[in-house]
Amino acid sequence: MTTKKFMFVNRKAPYGTIYALESLEVVLIGAAFEQDVSLAFMDDGVYQLKKGHNTKGIDVKGFERTYGALEDYDVTKLYVDEESLKARGLTADDLCVPVEVMSRAAIGKLMEEQDVLLSF
Amino acid sequence: MGTLEVNGKSVEVDEEGYLVNLNDWDEAIGAELAKTENVNMTEQHWEVVNFLREYYNEFQIAPAVRVLTKAIGKKLGPEKGNSQYLYELFPYGPAKQACKIAGLPKPTGCI
Amino acid sequence: MLNIVNKSPLDRNTLQSCLDANTGGAILLIEDGVFAATRGNAFEAKLKAVQGTFKVYALGPDLDARGFGDRVMDGVTVVDYAGFVDLVAEFKTCQSWL
Numbered sequence: 554m555t556t557k558k559f560m561f562v563n564r565k566a567p568y569g570t571i572y573a574l575e576s577l578e579v580v581l582i583g584a585a586f587e588q589d590v591s592l593a594f595m596d597d598g599v600y601q602l603k604k605g606h607n608t609k610g611i612d613v614k615g616f617e618r619t620y621g622a623l624e625d626y627d628v629t630k631l632y633v634d635e636e637s638l639k640a641r642g643l644t645a646d647d648l649c650v651p652v653e654v655m656s657r658a659a660i661g662k663l664m665e666e667q668d669v670l671l672s673f
Numbered sequence: 674m675g676t677l678e679v680n681g682k683s684v685e686v687d688e689e690g691y692l693v694n695l696n697d698w699d700e701a702i703g704a705e706l707a708k709t710e711n712v713n714m715t716e717q718h719w720e721v722v723n724f725l726r727e728y729y730n731e732f733q734i735a736p737a738v739r740v741l742t743k744a745i746g747k748k749l750g751p752e753k754g755n756s757q758y759l760y761e762l763f764p765y766g767p768a769k770q771a772c773k774i775a776g777l778p779k780p781t782g783c784i
Numbered sequence: 785m786l787n788i789v790n791k792s793p794l795d796r797n798t799l800q801s802c803l804d805a806n807t808g809g810a811i812l813l814i815e816d817g818v819f820a821a822t823r824g825n826a827f828e829a830k831l832k833a834v835q836g837t838f839k840v841y842a843l844g845p846d847l848d849a850r851g852f853g854d855r856v857m858d859g860v861t862v863v864d865y866a867g868f869v870d871l872v873a874e875f876k877t878c879q880s881w882l
Contacts, residue, residue: 566795566816566819566850567850568815568816568849568850569792584740597816597819603852605851605853607848608848608849610846610849615849616733618731618732619733619734621731625736625743641794641819641825642828
């Protein structure tokens with residue numbers, strides 16, 4: 554099987570809609586196929602990685618800690634759009650996992666290099 | 674939806690026999706779930722089941738087989754971190770059977 | 785009247801529409817709407833600017849779920865579900881900006 558470059562582009566906040574969780578689940582399922590996987594977070598998608606989710610009050614399963622398992626799944630390329638962070642008053646220190654912060658243009662360039670883009 | 678009776682306690686299980694509420698689990702229920710899978714629980718079996726429960730507590734997911742194998746190897750040594758060892762303990766799939774016995778939901782992307 | 789907004793202001797224009805309608809009364813931010821009430825977000829200044837016209841509330845459990853319980857901007861009152869009910873009861877009409 555040849556390896557393809559897959560990028561998951563995450564642009565939605567967690568919990569308000571199902572996109573963030575769906576994306577994470579597809580990433581975990583897809584990891585079984587041992588492809589070259591990366592995750593990009595931009596716009597409200599950067600909220601997915603905000604540290605300190607406490608979902609008890611809304612009675613929904615929180616999935617912040619699941620991002621911590623990505624490393625076990627050999628998913629280590631996490632790219633976060635710097636402009637999106639800034640517009641939300643956030644920095645890389647506010648995020649729950651180590652990421653690479655880069656400009657939107659740099660992420661665009663990486664998108665252009667992919668074989669498959671999955672949009673969430 | 675069905676129920677499983679253990680020591681006079683009755684817990685809910687789904688149509689495939691997985692525990693509905695993670696918090697209902699204790700070792701007696703684990704042993705009863707093992708019976709439904711025809712698994713004879715030994716210390717080695719419990720080691721894997723407990724590992725899965727810890728993994729779930731930390732990351733809120735049941736790991737895929739490949740990830741489980743690797744993580745077990747890291748924690749319990751390479752002689753246990755291989756699929757042959759795990760399939761000997763859980764012949765119908767370590768992720769599927771061990772997760773069920775551990776009271777966890779069916780692993781995402783379980784095949 | 786009570787205005788309820790459940791969309792992020794950086795993703796949709798619903799909160800902007802609500803502000804433009806300029807009804808006065810109260811705005812209750814829920815679900816992804818609570819991001820508007822977090823410190824340092826790009827919509828913060830706009831929400832601050834209308835605080836003379838609207839009293840602004842945000843739902844605590846939704847802030848907590850998103851990890852922003854401790855980063856609410858000044859001038860916003862955090863309420864729980866009981867507070868949500870009180871607000872609905874307090875106003876004669878309610879518009880949900882879906």
